[in-house]
Amino acid sequence: MNESTSTVTAPGPAPAVIAAAGEERPPDAPLNLRPAARGPAANRLDGAVIGPTVGTVTVVDPVFSCRDVNVHYGAKHAIRGVSLDVGKRQVLAMIGPSGCGKSTFLRCLNRMNDTISGARVTGQILLDGEDIHDPGRDVVQLRARVGMVFQKPNPFPKSIYDNVAFGPRLHGLARSRADLDELVCTSLQRAGLWDEVKDRLTQSGTGLSGGQQQRLCIARTIAVKPHVILMDEPCSALDPIATARIEDLIDELRESFAIAIVTHSMQQAARVSQRTAYFHLGSLVEVGETDRIFTNPRHRLTEDYITGRFG
Amino acid sequence: MLEGHISKSFDGELAGLHIRVLEMGGLALDQVRAASRAYSEWDVHNAQLVVDREHTLTGLGTRIYDDQLTLIALRNPVASDLRAIIALAKIAAELDRAGAEACKIARTVLQQSGRPGRGTSSDARHLANLATALLRLSLEALDQMDGELAAQVIDRDQDLDAEYAAGLRRLLTRALENPLRLDVTVEAAFALKALERIGDHARNAALQIVTMADQVTVRRQPAS
Numbered sequence: 001m002n003e004s005t006s007t008v009t010a011p012g013p014a015p016a017v018i019a020a021a022g023e024e025r026p027p028d029a030p031l032n033l034r035p036a037a038r039g040p041a042a043n044r045l046d047g048a049v050i051g052p053t054v055g056t057v058t059v060v061d062p063v064f065s066c067r068d069v070n071v072h073y074g075a076k077h078a079i080r081g082v083s084l085d086v087g088k089r090q091v092l093a094m095i096g097p098s099g100c101g102k103s104t105f106l107r108c109l110n111r112m113n114d115t116i117s118g119a120r121v122t123g124q125i126l127l128d129g130e131d132i133h134d135p136g137r138d139v140v141q142l143r144a145r146v147g148m149v150f151q152k153p154n155p156f157p158k159s160i161y162d163n164v165a166f167g168p169r170l171h172g173l174a175r176s177r178a179d180l181d182e183l184v185c186t187s188l189q190r191a192g193l194w195d196e197v198k199d200r201l202t203q204s205g206t207g208l209s210g211g212q213q214q215r216l217c218i219a220r221t222i223a224v225k226p227h228v229i230l231m232d233e234p235c236s237a238l239d240p241i242a243t244a245r246i247e248d249l250i251d252e253l254r255e256s257f258a259i260a261i262v263t264h265s266m267q268q269a270a271r272v273s274q275r276t277a278y279f280h281l282g283s284l285v286e287v288g289e290t291d292r293i294f295t296n297p298r299h300r301l302t303e304d305y306i307t308g309r310f311g
Numbered sequence: 312m313l314e315g316h317i318s319k320s321f322d323g324e325l326a327g328l329h330i331r332v333l334e335m336g337g338l339a340l341d342q343v344r345a346a347s348r349a350y351s352e353w354d355v356h357n358a359q360l361v362v363d364r365e366h367t368l369t370g371l372g373t374r375i376y377d378d379q380l381t382l383i384a385l386r387n388p389v390a391s392d393l394r395a396i397i398a399l400a401k402i403a404a405e406l407d408r409a410g411a412e413a414c415k416i417a418r419t420v421l422q423q424s425g426r427p428g429r430g431t432s433s434d435a436r437h438l439a440n441l442a443t444a445l446l447r448l449s450l451e452a453l454d455q456m457d458g459e460l461a462a463q464v465i466d467r468d469q470d471l472d473a474e475y476a477a478g479l480r481r482l483l484t485r486a487l488e489n490p491l492r493l494d495v496t497v498e499a500a501f502a503l504k505a506l507e508r509i510g511d512h513a514r515n516a517a518l519q520i521v522t523m524a525d526q527v528t529v530r531r532q533p534a535s
Contacts, residue, residue: 266389
C-alpha cells in the first residue's frame with residue numbers, strides 16, 4: 001500500500017457532492033464526476049497487444065493436443081500459431097468476434113478444412129496422441145471419432161431411424177438388426193429425443209422442429225461412438241427453450257465425451273463450459289477456467305470483449 | 312473505468328449508479344458532521360435533524376440496491392463491470408451503516424442522558440474530525456476511482472483506532488475519579504465507539520474502491 005500522505009491534486013474543481021456540511025453549497029450545483037483516468041473510451045484497442053497466449057493452454061491427459069497450428073486460406077493467414085488442448089469429459093468454449101478464427105480452428109480438429117480449396121493447415125494436432133495429419137490416416141474414421149454438429153440442423157432426407165442408423169451401418173458398428181435398433185434407441189435417448197419420436201421413427205427427420213432436428217443431429221453424431229463432439233454455434237438457429245434443452249444435453253454429454261463448442265453467446269459459453277478460449281484476429285489471446293475468464297480475465301482484450309467494449 | 316461500452320445506455324446506467332452512491336455519501340458525510348456538532352455542542356436541534364434525515368439515507372440505499380438488481384438482471388455484467396456493481400452496492404451499505412452510527416450519536420443528545428464533560432467533548436471532537444476526514448477522503452477516492460487515495464484511508468484508519476483507544480482510556484480514568492457520573496461515562500463511551508466505527512465504515516468503503524481500481528479481490532476486514 002502507498003503510505004504517502006502527500007495531498008492529491010484533483011484535476012479540476014472539487015466535486016459539489018463532497019461539499020462539507022455547513023458550507024455554502026449552491027442548491028442547483030451540478031455533480032461533477034471526474035472523466036475516466038484512462039482517457040477517451042471510444043477505442044480501447046489502441047495500443048492493446050495480443051502477445052503470447054495468457055493462461056494455461058494444456059490440460060492433464062488431453063484428448064486433443066494442438067501445437068503451433070497455422071491455417072492459411074490462400075494468402076490470408078486465418079489462424080496464427082495456436083496451441084491449445086481439449087480435455088476429456090469437459091466442455092471447451094471458443095469465443096471471439098466475427099472472423100477471429102474460432103470456427104476455422106474448430107474445423108481443423110476433424111480436418112474439415114481439407115474440403116476447402118486453398119486451405120493449408122500446418123502445425124501438430126494430436127488426437128489421443130496420434131497425428132491426425134498422418135498420411136495413412138483414414139479421414140472418414142477420423143470424422144467418426146470427432147463428430148460435428150453444425151449451426152443449421154442438417155438431418156438427412158431420410159427417416160428418423162435411418163438418420164441415426166446411417167453412421168453405424170457405414171462403420172459396421174452393429175452386427176444385427178437388433179443391435180442397430182438398440183443403438184438407435186440409446187442414441188435418441190441420450191439426445192433427449194426418444195420419448196418424442198419413438199412412435200414415429202419411420203417419419204422423415206426433416207419433419208421435426210428446429211430443436212428436435214438439432215437433437216437428431218446430436219443423436220446421429222453420438223451413434224458412431226465419437227471421442228469428441230465439435231459444435232459450431234449449435235443453438236444460434238433455435239428458440240430459447242430449444243436452446244436450454246440443448247445446453248442441458250451438452251451438460252449430460254460431457255460426462256462421456258469431450259466437447260468443443262464455438263458460440264457467439266458469451267452467456268452460453270459461461271453456462272455450458274468449464275474452460276473458455278478467447279480468439280482475436282486468428283490468435284488465441286487467453287484461455288482458462290470459465291468462471292475466472294468471466295469474473296477476472298487477465299488480458300485487456302478479453303476484458304474488453306466480454307464486457308462489450310468492442311465487437 | 313465504468314464507461315467505454317458499445318452500449319451507451321449501459322454506460323449511462325453505470326454512471327447513474329456511481330452518482331447515486333456519491334449522493335448517498337454526501338448525505339452520510341452531512342449526517343456525521345451534524346451529529347458530531349450536536350454532541351460537542353449538546354445541540355438538540357441538530358440532533359433531531361440527523362434523526363429526521365436517517366430515512367432519506369436509508370431510502371437512497373434501497374434505491375441503489377434496486378438499481379444493482381436491475382443492472383445485473385438486464386445487462387448480465389461480467390468481469391470488471393460486475394465487480395464494480397457489487398462494489399458500489401457494498402459501499403452504499405457501508406455509508407448506510409456510517410449514517411446509522413451518526414444517528415446513535417444524535418440520539419444520545421436527544422435522550423439527554425448526561426452532557427459529557429470538557430475532556431470527553433474534546434476527545435469526541437478530535438475523533439469526529441478524524442472520522443469525518445476519513446469519510447470525506449473515501450468519497451473523494453470513490454469520485455475519482457483512485458486506488459491510491461483509498462489506500463490512504465485504509466492506512467489512516469489505524470490512527471483513528473489508536474486515538475479512540477487513547478480517548479477511551481482517558482474516559483475510564485475520569486470515570487474512576489468520579490464514579491457518580493457512570494451513566495454519562497457509558498453514553499460517552501458509546502459515542503466515542505460510534506465515531507470509531509464510522510472510520511471503520513470509511514475504511515471498508517475504501518477497500519471496495521481499491522478492488523474496483525486495482526481489480527484485485529479484497530476481503531473486508533473484521534471491525535476492531
